[in-house]
Amino acid sequence: MSKIQEVKELVEAGKSKKIAVAVQEALDAGGQPGEILQAMVDSMSVVGDKFSAGEIFVPEMLIAAKAMSKGVDVLKPLMTGDNSASLGTCVIGTVAGDLHDIGKNLVSMMIESAGFTVVDLGVDVSAEKFVAAIKENENVTLVACSGLLTTTMPALKEAVATIKASGLTGFKVIVGGAPVTPEFAAEIGADGYAADAGSASVKAKELVK
Numbered sequence: 001m002s003k004i005q006e007v008k009e010l011v012e013a014g015k016s017k018k019i020a021v022a023v024q025e026a027l028d029a030g031g032q033p034g035e036i037l038q039a040m041v042d043s044m045s046v047v048g049d050k051f052s053a054g055e056i057f058v059p060e061m062l063i064a065a066k067a068m069s070k071g072v073d074v075l076k077p078l079m080t081g082d083n084s085a086s087l088g089t090c091v092i093g094t095v096a097g098d099l100h101d102i103g104k105n106l107v108s109m110m111i112e113s114a115g116f117t118v119v120d121l122g123v124d125v126s127a128e129k130f131v132a133a134i135k136e137n138e139n140v141t142l143v144a145c146s147g148l149l150t151t152t153m154p155a156l157k158e159a160v161a162t163i164k165a166s167g168l169t170g171f172k173v174i175v176g177g178a179p180v181t182p183e184f185a186a187e188i189g190a191d192g193y194a195a196d197a198g199s200a201s202v203k204a205k206e207l208v209k
C-alpha cells in the first residue's frame with residue numbers, strides 16, 4: 001500500500017494517534033503536501049457517504065475529523081508559503097449553529113498564506129460576534145463566513161445581512177462551504193464566493209485589491 005493510501009485509510013478509520021507519523025512518512029516518500037491533503041479531503045467524502053448510507057454515525061465522523069485535523073497540522077508549515085505581503089486582517093468563522101471546522105481551517109490557512117492576518121472566531125459564530133470582531137480588530141479588509149449544512153444557510157444569510165447593516169466599512173465579505181453556490185452567495189449580498197480553500201485565497205486577494 002502506498003503511504004498516501006495509508007494516510008487515506010487512517011483518516012477514514014479515525015486513527016488520530018497514527019496519522020502524524022503516516023503523513024510524515026508520505027512526505028518522506030516524496031508525496032506532495034497538496035496531494036496528501038487531497039487524499040485526506042477525499043477520505044472525508046467517503047466518511048460523509050458512509051454516514052449518509054447509515055453505515056457509520058456521528059462519533060465515527062468526529063474521530064475521522066480529529067484524525068484529519070492532526071494530519072493537516074503536519075502539512076500546515078509546508079503549505080503556508082510566503083506571507084510577507086500585507087493584505088490586512090481577515091475575520092473568519094463558521095456560522096451560528098454549525099460545528100464543522102475542517103474546511104474553514106483550510107480556508108483560513110490558505111488566506112493566511114495569501115498575506116492576511118487571520119482572526120479565527122471558530123465555529124458556531126453568531127452574526128453579532130462577526131460584527132464585534134470587525135470592530136475590535138484593526139484594518140479588517142475581509143470577513144469570511146463558512147457554512148457546511150443546508151440548515152445553516154439561513155445563518156450565513158443572517159451573518160452577511162447583519163455585517164452589511166452594521167454600517168462598518170472597509171472590508172469585503174466572502175462566503176463558502178459545501179451547500180453554498182455562487183447564486184446563493186450573490187442572493188444574500190456577499191461580495192464573493194469560493195468553492196474551495198485554494199480558490200478562496202485567490203478570490204480573497206482579488207476582493208481586497
Ligand code: B1M
Nearest residue numbers: 048098099100101102103146149150175176177178196197
Ligand atoms: Co457533518 N455533515 N454533521 N459532521 N459532516 C456533513 C457536512 C454531511 C454532508 C454528511 C452527510 O450527510 N453526507 C451532512 C450535511 C448534510 C446537509 O446539510 N446537506 C452533515 C450532517 C447532517 C451533520 C449533523 C447534522 C449530523 C447529526 O448530528 N445528525 C451534525 C451537525 C452538527 C452541527 O454542525 N450543528 C454533523 C456533525 C459533524 C461532526 C461534528 C461529527 C463532524 C465535524 C467535525 C469538525 O469539523 N471538526 C462532521 C463531519 C466530519 C462531516 C463530513 C463527513 C466531513 C466534513 C469535512 O470536514 N469535509 C461531511 C461530509 C462531507 O463533507 N462529504 C459532513 C472536508 C472539508 C475539507 O471539506 O468542509 O466541504 P468542506 O470544506 C471545503 C469547501 O466546502 C470549501 O473549502 C473547503 C476546503 O476545500 N469551504 C469554503 C468551506 N468553507 C468555506 C468558506 C469559504 C470558501 C470555501 O469562504 C469563506
